[in-house]
Amino acid sequence: MRSITYIAPFAVLTAAALTAACASSAPTSGTGTQPAPPKDNGATTTRPTDPAVEDLLPGLATDWKAKAAGYLDGRSNTWLATPPNVGNVKCAMSCHTTFPHVVARSALGQSVAVPKLRTAFESRVTQSIAGTATPFYGANGDTKARESFATEAVLNAVALGMDDVGSKAPIGAGTKSALDRMWSQQRADGAWDWLEYGLEPFETRTDWGTALAGIVAGSVPENTSAAQAAGTAKLVSYLQKRMTDTAKPLVLHDKVTILWASGPLPSLLTPEQKESIATALDAKQLADGGFSLGSWGKGSQAAAGAGVSDGYATALAALALCRGMPEPTKRDDVKKALKWLASGQQADGSWPGRSVNNIPAHAKPFMTDAATAYTALAIAACVPEK
Secondary structure, eight states, X not given: OOXXXXXXXXXXXXXXXXXXXXXXXXXXXXOSOOOOOOSSSSOSSOXXXXXXXXXXXXXXXXXXXXXXXXXHHHHHHHXXXXXXXXXXXXXXOOTTTHHHHHHHHHHHOOOSSHHHHHHHHHHHHHHHHHTOOOOSSOOTTOHHHHHXXXXXXXXXXXXXXXXXXXXXXXXXXXXXXXXXXXXXTOOTTSOOOOOOSSBTTTBSOHHHHHHHHHHHHHHSOTTSSTTHHHHHXXXXXXHHHHHTOSSSOOOHHHHHHHHHHXXXXXXXXXXXXXXXXXXXXXXXXXXXXXXXXXXXXXXXXXXXXXXXXXXXXXXXHHHHHHHHSSSGGGSHHHHHHHHHHHTOOOTTXXXXXXXXXOOOGGGTTHHHHHHHHHHHHHHHHHSOOO
């Protein structure tokens, strides 16, 4: 079987070729052969029968988890087998497919691909700490190499940490090493250098990456890492400054991610700031109850999809409101978003995503992958099982 870890370096490609790394995508169902859904792991009959719950998720299939898990396993296995030939290495990490799949594993149940992904991520952490890892992009300590190492450090730590937390497992040695690596890459201002290729919403700003770091910092036990307390304080200071920056205001996507992070990390936002983000979100909710990433205003193709709800934006909005706001299931915006998600699963188990970028054909499934993982996270956050 082909190795799932990182493969020997390739020549660095042009910026135009880098669009595959963490770019978003157009709506599609996944490609590649999908494995059979996991055997009975609680995924087929786990929705509570509480009438109030059924009201929040009308029409959601009882086997939604098995279908979504099967879809994501297929997509992650395809990525591991045939990662795009971009950058210096063929990598297991992708912020649209494998990263959210690992984060969402506990919301889906058993996974065939996630253990393999964890092994690959932990291997990269070990190599990075030892100084033997090749950066995804860049060379010889240049800007792109620094961005690559810091971005990867955050994504590895968040994926491994949130999988441990969500699975209610002890924080493993590999996760602790990933957290140590993440904090070692933090800048003095509290943020991280981030891969910036102008590709919304993942490869464009450190604000999103710093918010992700806040999610894991607030979710793992205190003092899991020696640098955790000081690093978290710097992170909060950075994002608070960004919340009040009128010269270069935060974009809505990143504000929504910060609202999500404020659930596990309450010091991140004041009640007034939370309400401000929720109000901005409400103004973008579409008549069908969903949200559109395009309507949030960033990306070369944003305007084309601004009036069409998509699974990624709807799931992220619901997840953030349910983690960051009090009594979320009493909110009309949450009820409407959950209703949209409950009816949005496709036959292959996915939820449809839509890109706001001009992307190549092979990237078409990427935002559908993200939409599916984030939908599982949103349902688990808004309607936790009993």
